[in-house]
Amino acid sequence: MTAVVAGRRVTRRTLPVAPTWWADVVGGAAVLSLLVVTALWTADRGVQELLAGPATGLTSLGRLAGLLSADLMLIQVVLMARVPLIERRFGQDRIARWHRLAGFTSFHLLLAHVGLTILGYAGTARQGVLAETWDLVATYPGMLLAAAAFGLLVLVVVTSIRAARRRLRYESWHLLHLYAYLGIALALPHQLWTGADFLASAAARAYWWTVYLLALASVLVFRLGLPAWRSLRHRVQVAAVVPEAPGITSVWLRGRDLHRLPARAGQFFLWRFLDGPGWSRAHPYSLSAPPSGDLMRITVKDLGDDSARVATLRPGTKVLLEGPYGRLTGEHWRGGGVTMLACGVGITPLLALLWELPYRPAEAVLLYRARTAEELAFRAELDRLAAERGVVVHHLVGPRGRRPAWLPAYAEGLSDVEALRRLSPGIAGHDVFLCGPDGWVEAAQAATRAAGVPEAHTHHERFAW
Numbered sequence: 421m422t423a424v425v426a427g428r429r430v431t432r433r434t435l436p437v438a439p440t441w442w443a444d445v446v447g448g449a450a451v452l453s454l455l456v457v458t459a460l461w462t463a464d465r466g467v468q469e470l471l472a473g474p475a476t477g478l479t480s481l482g483r484l485a486g487l488l489s490a491d492l493m494l495i496q497v498v499l500m501a502r503v504p505l506i507e508r509r510f511g512q513d514r515i516a517r518w519h520r521l522a523g524f525t526s527f528h529l530l531l532a533h534v535g536l537t538i539l540g541y542a543g544t545a546r547q548g549v550l551a552e553t554w555d556l557v558a559t560y561p562g563m564l565l566a567a568a569a570f571g572l573l574v575l576v577v578v579t580s581i582r583a584a585r586r587r588l589r590y591e592s593w594h595l596l597h598l599y600a601y602l603g604i605a606l607a608l609p610h611q612l613w614t615g616a617d618f619l620a621s622a623a624a625r626a627y628w629w630t631v632y633l634l635a636l637a638s639v640l641v642f643r644l645g646l647p648a649w650r651s652l653r654h655r656v657q658v659a660a661v662v663p664e665a666p667g668i669t670s671v672w673l674r675g676r677d678l679h680r681l682p683a684r685a686g687q688f689f690l691w692r693f694l695d696g697p698g699w700s701r702a703h704p705y706s707l708s709a710p711p712s713g714d715l716m717r718i719t720v721k722d723l724g725d726d727s728a729r730v731a732t733l734r735p736g737t738k739v740l741l742e743g744p745y746g747r748l749t750g751e752h753w754r755g756g757g758v759t760m761l762a763c764g765v766g767i768t769p770l771l772a773l774l775w776e777l778p779y780r781p782a783e784a785v786l787l788y789r790a791r792t793a794e795e796l797a798f799r800a801e802l803d804r805l806a807a808e809r810g811v812v813v814h815h816l817v818g819p820r821g822r823r824p825a826w827l828p829a830y831a832e833g834l835s836d837v838e839a840l841r842r843l844s845p846g847i848a849g850h851d852v853f854l855c856g857p858d859g860w861v862e863a864a865q866a867a868t869r870a871a872g873v874p875e876a877h878t879h880h881e882r883f884a885w
């Protein structure tokens with residue numbers, strides 16, 4: 421199937437869609453793994469030891485907490501490895517939320533593991549907690565490494581608490597966050613050498629080796645191997661840099677066989693521009709025009725050091741890419757009417773979708789919100805979409821009002837939902853795509869819900885994780 425995007429003919433790719441039962445399989449596998457861990461602990465006399473006396477009981481409970489914590493950490497590694505079938509089924513937003521939940525849960529279990537184990541061992545040896553801690557770290561094999569792992573994981577979790585994270589530059593936080601991998605690797609030896617389950621049971625050994633290797637393989641294949649292979653294969657370079665509006669720049673990218681990239685309108689990649697210092701930081705930008713022939717386009721708003729650098733890129737600059745990611749694609753469109761709500765640079769994936777979807781004239785409505793008229797990008801392209809494809813475009817320009825709303829201040833006389841119904845009368849039966857800053861997306865989502873659009877027909881992408 422083809423579509424015409426910004427005057428260029430584009431092949432509309434059909435991406436492999438994970439079947440709906442896939443969600444149950446992934447969720448079921450995670451729950452099952454926690455059950456298996458508990459069963460292995462039970463088989464290794466976990467319950468009997470729990471009831472055998474206070475000290476043995478504490479040690480046994482500490483062991484269970486440690487095993488569940490390790491299991492949850494490995495689940496997180498797989499979740500964050502960007503395995504295409506998981507990423508495409510759930511989307512980065514949801515995965516990032518689960519990652520946060522599982523991360524904090526596994527950390528609390530880790531604290532319980534350390535605390536209960538020390539108390540249990542101290543009780544058995546009838547010595548003080550500090551002396552027992554020293555004994556454990558200094559004499560048991562792998563425990564020094566485990567202590568280092570604990571320190572690293574504490575660092576990762578403390579810097580992920582919202583208040584601390586807000587104070588850190590994104591890049592510094594992300595770099596610290598990667599220490600979690602090292603933490604998990606350093607914790608393995610103490611499980612191998614002193615872990616009662618590992619030593620006692622062949623089934624436990626088989627289980628733990630399988631999950632560790634699965635986690636390692638998913639990182640090596642999907643986070644490192646696939647992006648490296650795609651970057652080498654497609655040899656993407658900057659073709660042209662085009663200013664769209666003050667502080668907003670489009671970058672056309674040229675590469676080999678781009679039509680073979682499994683990317684669709686609405687998706688994003690993590691980009692590294694090899695133009696000097698800063699190349700090591702990957703940034704997510706959505707496609708504002710999906711691959712067509714040997715070209716594709718992104719559009720970037722200058723919001724910080726690296727996004728500002730994009731305007732200074734030179735043609736010929738080499739680019740590494742990781743992706744495509746995201747599920748804001750046309751696969752969710754059921755046919756018929758579609759309403760797109762964009763705020764600021766959130767227009768990028770929606771513009772690509774407007775070119776791609778095969779709606780009929782007047783079936784598509786774009787509500788495009790910006791603070792000032794200068795901030796409206798793609799004016800000429802939107803005029804063409806209106807003329808050639810019959811898209812109904814409404815620009816909603818002006819500063820925010822006092823109440824949290826998706827409308828500008830001048831429209832505050834209308835309720836959010838009333839405005840939505842007037843601008844897109846058929847919205848209740850439409851598929852709705854939204855993209856913009858978090859607070860704005862929330863207000864717009866609330867209005868679409870109130871206008872009668874079921875959750876399943878609303879699709880959005882957050883521009884922050």
Ligand SMILES: Cc1cc2nc3c(=O)[nH]c(=O)nc-3n(C[C@H](O)[C@H](O)[C@H](O)COP(=O)(O)OP(=O)(O)OC[C@H]3O[C@@H](n4cnc5c(N)ncnc54)[C@H](O)[C@@H]3O)c2cc1C
Binds near residue numbers: 727
């Ligand atoms: C899925 C997705 C799609 C996006 N698509 C676009 C797009 O099409 N056009 C566009 O202009 N912007 C897009 N963004 C936002 C863009 O990634 C950030 O504005 C950009 O990374 C800022 O980097 P900086 O170093 O210039 O700014 P900084 O000052 O370092 O960061 C500003 C804010 O951007 C976010 N950010 C920074 N680096 C990253 C990163 N590597 N990963 C995730 N978030 C980061 C952080 O929340 C940070 O607080 C998208 C973001 C996401 C998550």
